[in-house]
Amino acid sequence: MSKKPLVIVTRKLPDPIETRMAELFDVQLNLSDEPFTQDQMADAVRRADVLVPTVTDRIDTRILAQANPNLRLIANFGTGVDHIDLATARQRGITVTNTPGVLTEDTADMTMALLLAVPRRLSEGERVIRSGKWEGWSPTGMLGHRIWGKRLGIIGMGRIGQAVARRAKAFGLSIHYHNRRRIEVEMEAELEATYWESLDQMLARMDILSVNCPHTPATYHLLSDRRLRLVKPHAFIINTSRGEVIDENALVRLLQQGKIGGAGLDVFEHEPAVNPKLLELDNVVLLPHMGSATIEGRIDMGEKVLINIKTYVDGHTPPDRVIMDWGQDSLYS
Numbered sequence: 001m002s003k004k005p006l007v008i009v010t011r012k013l014p015d016p017i018e019t020r021m022a023e024l025f026d027v028q029l030n031l032s033d034e035p036f037t038q039d040q041m042a043d044a045v046r047r048a049d050v051l052v053p054t055v056t057d058r059i060d061t062r063i064l065a066q067a068n069p070n071l072r073l074i075a076n077f078g079t080g081v082d083h084i085d086l087a088t089a090r091q092r093g094i095t096v097t098n099t100p101g102v103l104t105e106d107t108a109d110m111t112m113a114l115l116l117a118v119p120r121r122l123s124e125g126e127r128v129i130r131s132g133k134w135e136g137w138s139p140t141g142m143l144g145h146r147i148w149g150k151r152l153g154i155i156g157m158g159r160i161g162q163a164v165a166r167r168a169k170a171f172g173l174s175i176h177y178h179n180r181r182r183i184e185v186e187m188e189a190e191l192e193a194t195y196w197e198s199l200d201q202m203l204a205r206m207d208i209l210s211v212n213c214p215h216t217p218a219t220y221h222l223l224s225d226r227r228l229r230l231v232k233p234h235a236f237i238i239n240t241s242r243g244e245v246i247d248e249n250a251l252v253r254l255l256q257q258g259k260i261g262g263a264g265l266d267v268f269e270h271e272p273a274v275n276p277k278l279l280e281l282d283n284v285v286l287l288p289h290m291g292s293a294t295i296e297g298r299i300d301m302g303e304k305v306l307i308n309i310k311t312y313v314d315g316h317t318p319p320d321r322v323i324m325d326w327g328q329d330s331l332y333s
């Protein structure tokens with residue numbers, strides 16, 4: 001590209017990142033931070049050389065069909081790329097990059113926060129205080145479930161899953177995992193993690209489950225109604241990955257029926273809509289997709305986006321090019 005490429009950014013990014021971007025490229029920022037409408041998105045793909053979307057944008061076949069041949073790079077601000085039709089992007093010769101690694105620890109922290117909050121009833125406790133109804137300590141008041149000594153089943157043992165395992169080990173949980181392939185034996189030994197080839201069998205044996213796999217065609221409703229019914233009635237389910245991995249209606253039904261002990265959800269199947277029935281349940285902790293929401297993390301993500309664009313514009317393969325590697329036989333990484 002001889003002239004400065006036009007980079008269109010769909011959401012407000014941290015100021016220092018926007019400043020650097022404007023120095024390097026010809027940039028169209030979204031200062032309002034309102035997500036793009038479908039019309040704005042169509043306009044963006046018709047004009048941009050590089051598009052910087054986020055998880056709130058749907059870059060589907062219909063949108064990509066309207067893209068100009070000059071759109072060569074989609075540099076996603078975020079790790080999950082399930083909102084981008086990767087197959088169509090590939091067909092049209094568009095490179096897709098993401099921001100892996102820099103939000104691993106923050107997301108693992110949030111997983112632990114939920115993993116503690118749900119069994120120990122943190123949100124419920126705070127609601128009691130805020131309602132002004134607390135009458136003081138009692139031997140049987142606000143009893144939750146002990147964490148240490150319990151079995152944690154991690155679904156998806158990639159970077160975030162492993163970071164969760166490290167933390168959970170320090171909290172005295174025993175670590176179990178299911179993944180599309182077994183991790184390196186050295187890593188398994190370091191994490192003292194037990195591999196379960198059968199997700200069904202693992203689900204039936206765990207006290208706490210943590211969803212840490214990406215949403216791909218193969219993991220959509222991985223925790224289906226049938227699988228959720230295998231979970232122990234006192235078990236807790238934590239999800240900081242993507243809502244679509246769990247059949248949310250089935251989860252809500254089983255929570256209502258007391259067939260699952262509780263849930264900690266940072267993500268939802270139809271964000272930003274939250275199933276209203278979840279709001280009626282006391283044994284759930286609900287967060288607005290803030291797993292990686294730290295000031296530092298957002299800067300790091302922005303830096304990654306900048307490096308990916310710069311590398312691409314300079315004619316090289318960007319470091320975080322997304323390789324679509326999920327086939328029929330593969331589940332998740």
Ligand code: 8YV
Nearest residue numbers: 054055077078079080291292
């Ligand atoms: C980000 C996330 O905040 O990176 C991801 O995949 O889920 C979030 O933590 C969001 O995606 C930014 O686009």
